[in-house]
Amino acid sequence: MSFDNAYEAINDGAGEDAHWAFGTGFDDPLAGVDRALPAGVPVAELTAYCLMLGDDALVLSQRLAEWCSRAPELEEDVALANIALDLLGQARLLLSRAGEVEGAGRDEDTLAYLRDEHEFRNVRLVEIDCGPGPGGDFASTIARLLVFSSWRLAVFSRLVESADPVLSAVAAKGVKELAYHRDHAAQWTLRLAGGTEYSRERMVAGLARVWPLVGELFDPHPVELALPGVAVDPSLLRPEVDQVLDTVFGAAGLHRPEIAPLSPVAGRTGRDGAHTEALGYLLAEMQYLARSLPGASW
Amino acid sequence: MSESPRSSWPLYEVFVRGKRGLNHVHVGSLHAPDDEMALRNARDLYTRRNEGVSIWVVPAAAITASSPDEKDPFFAPAADKVYRHPTFYSIPEDVPHL
Numbered sequence: 530m531s532f533d534n535a536y537e538a539i540n541d542g543a544g545e546d547a548h549w550a551f552g553t554g555f556d557d558p559l560a561g562v563d564r565a566l567p568a569g570v571p572v573a574e575l576t577a578y579c580l581m582l583g584d585d586a587l588v589l590s591q592r593l594a595e596w597c598s599r600a601p602e603l604e605e606d607v608a609l610a611n612i613a614l615d616l617l618g619q620a621r622l623l624l625s626r627a628g629e630v631e632g633a634g635r636d637e638d639t640l641a642y643l644r645d646e647h648e649f650r651n652v653r654l655v656e657i658d659c660g661p662g663p664g665g666d667f668a669s670t671i672a673r674l675l676v677f678s679s680w681r682l683a684v685f686s687r688l689v690e691s692a693d694p695v696l697s698a699v700a701a702k703g704v705k706e707l708a709y710h711r712d713h714a715a716q717w718t719l720r721l722a723g724g725t726e727y728s729r730e731r732m733v734a735g736l737a738r739v740w741p742l743v744g745e746l747f748d749p750h751p752v753e754l755a756l757p758g759v760a761v762d763p764s765l766l767r768p769e770v771d772q773v774l775d776t777v778f779g780a781a782g783l784h785r786p787e788i789a790p791l792s793p794v795a796g797r798t799g800r801d802g803a804h805t806e807a808l809g810y811l812l813a814e815m816q817y818l819a820r821s822l823p824g825a826s827w
Numbered sequence: 828m829s830e831s832p833r834s835s836w837p838l839y840e841v842f843v844r845g846k847r848g849l850n851h852v853h854v855g856s857l858h859a860p861d862d863e864m865a866l867r868n869a870r871d872l873y874t875r876r877n878e879g880v881s882i883w884v885v886p887a888a889a890i891t892a893s894s895p896d897e898k899d900p901f902f903a904p905a906a907d908k909v910y911r912h913p914t915f916y917s918i919p920e921d922v923p924h925l
Contacts, residue, residue: 602836604857604868611871716864 558702559622563694566630567759574755575693576631577650580640581752581800582684583623584651587641588808589677590616591815592655596670599661608713612674615706622699642819646809647802653791654742656799656808659735664807668721668728669735675714676739679773680746682707683766692758715777722781737786744790746770750800838887839865841873843880851883859884 566572593613600606624637658664659673685707688700721732747767753760771785778785797803819825836858842851854873859865865884874880 602858604859604864604872607871608868713867716867720860720864 559695559698562698564629567692567694570693570759571755572630572632574752575759576627577752578756578760579623579627579630579696581650581750583620583627583640584649585655585677585681586616586623587620588649588651588811589655589673590614590620591811592659593670593674596661601667609670612710612713615703615710619699619703619706622695622702626695626699638819642816643823646804646812649799649802649804649808649812651799651804651808652742652745653799653805653808654739654746656811657739657742657805658807659738665738666731666735668731669738671714671717671721672732672735673739674710675718675777676743676746676774678707678710678714679770680763680766682711683769683773684761684763687761687766691760696759711773718777718783719781722783732781733783736783737788740786740788741791745798745800748798748800752800836860839869839884840887840890841865841869842883842885843869843873844882845880851881856887862886 566575590613593609593616596606596609596613598606600609620641621637624640628635628637628640654673654677657673659669660666661670682704685700685703688696689704691697691700718732721728721735723729747763747770749762749764753762774785777783794803838856839859839862840856841854843854844851857865857868857872859868862884866882869882869884874882
């Protein structure tokens with residue numbers, strides 16, 4: 530057997546798509562999934578719930594994309610971009626589902642580009658500047674990713690059982706991705722905390738930066754409570770997520786920060802469209818072109 | 828900064844076995860701070876996280892290569908020594924996998 534290059538050898542016997550490095554057999558995660566609205570599920574709440582989970586992924590994806598070409602190493606640049614791409618993929622499926630359930634003709638692009646700040650339903654944790662801008666650094670980016678992916682993995686593990694077949698399929702796809710994101714963040718938490726005195730200092734500061742916004746992840750929203758069997762009540766996840774974080778912190782010799790949560794604005798948080806000032810700037814940049822040329826196709 | 832980050836990120840060689848591949852094949856190299864991160868970086872860079880592949884990473888420093896200068900004496904024992912090869916009998920037709 531002789532091959533012109535290494536990739537051919539790897540794929541020997543892989544059939545038709547053997548000339549591609551690892552095949553072209555990408556699966557559509559929603560192939561064969563029944564998209565009809567399950568009976569008895571309130572439309573407005575299901576739409577809002579898909580927006581919540583979709584916006585979390587969309588906004589964090591945008592934040593991670595800001596690291597492109599600015600990561601500490603080339604390999605890390607690729608890893609952060611990979612995670613951002615996974616999240617963008619989740620956002621697309623969830624926003625598409627939101628638009629479809631709502632039935633008002635809004636697609637994923639309309640929802641991403643033509644909603645204002647107060648219509649976004651993401652938690653505030655994903656929108657704050659954790660670097661590479663002046664609001665953070667690599668350690669705070671890792672701290673946020675650790676908390677967020679631990680929480681979201683707990684949500685998606687349960688969402689696999691959702692009565693909505695689309696949410697269930699999106700979760701089944703997302704679980705594998707999120708397990709990878711969590712692992713990546715945990716690996717870096719260990720390295721930064723166990724690295725130099727300075728890297729440890731930054732890791733501790735990074736956790737302190739994101740910690741005030743952690744509580745919001747577990748506050749149940751009326752939308753979640755109105756969807757029994759479809760949505761996940763996040764207040765039930767706290768012990769599990771704490772256990773995961775404590776395991777990582779234990780291995781890294783860190784402590785859970787004791788910092789008071791950021792208070793809601795007049796009783797409203799990110800889930801209700803009450804955001805930090807960071808989101809407006811983020812959306813201005815993200816939506817600029819779509820706002821300038823509304824109705825264009827690309 | 829006193830030292831370049833690359834100096835603490837040694838070079839690793841990456842070997843990957845495809846989903847239906849029989850053996851690990853060298854696909855390239857990368858830099859990583861340690862073995863665990865090398866494995867994860869290799870997954871991102873060389874497999875696009877396709878399920879069912881196996882990855883080996885080896886610090887480049889652990890590999891000993893044959894020297895191109897010694898090519899002739901090193902590899903000569905094969906081709907011109909016809910008496911070393913079992914070519915002097917015919918293969919029976921009912922032995923398919925010989």
